[in-house]
Amino acid sequence: MPDEWIEVTADEDFIRRERAKARELRKTPYYQNLLNRGICHYCGKKFPREELTLDHIVPVARGGRSTRGNLVVCCRQCNQNKGMLTPAEQLLAETPETPPDGSPDRQ
Numbered sequence: 001m002p003d004e005w006i007e008v009t010a011d012e013d014f015i016r017r018e019r020a021k022a023r024e025l026r027k028t029p030y031y032q033n034l035l036n037r038g039i040c041h042y043c044g045k046k047f048p049r050e051e052l053t054l055d056h057i058v059p060v061a062r063g064g065r066s067t068r069g070n071l072v073v074c075c076r077q078c079n080q081n082k083g084m085l086t087p088a089e090q091l092l093a094e095t096p097e098t099p100p101d102g103s104p105d106r107q
């Protein structure tokens with residue numbers, strides 16, 4: 001596996017700071033509202049509040065910040081499936097590795 005290009009940029013201080021910020025954000029009316037609505041950002045299903053977590057779209061460990069744009073409400077299952085991948089890497093992970101026959105991109 002060519003893992004080298006997956007760069008882990010965040011240091012421990014950054015991670016601690018952004019996680020603390022996420023906990024604070026969770027208490028704000030904006031996120032309380034989302035938690036009460038109970039819709040998972042990823043699968044779109046409805047869950048009881050206690051089944052939901054706040055998830056960084058770009059993980060903190062990958063340099064993502066705790067902002068409204070990057071912090072979403074999702075169910076535990078989706079959170080687990082996502083792990084450390086960014087959205088682009090997730091798409092790559094879901095793409096079949098073998099190209100269709102007759103692919104013209106290699107000579």
Ligand SMILES: [Zn+2]
Binds near residue numbers: 040041074
């Ligand atoms: Zn979900």
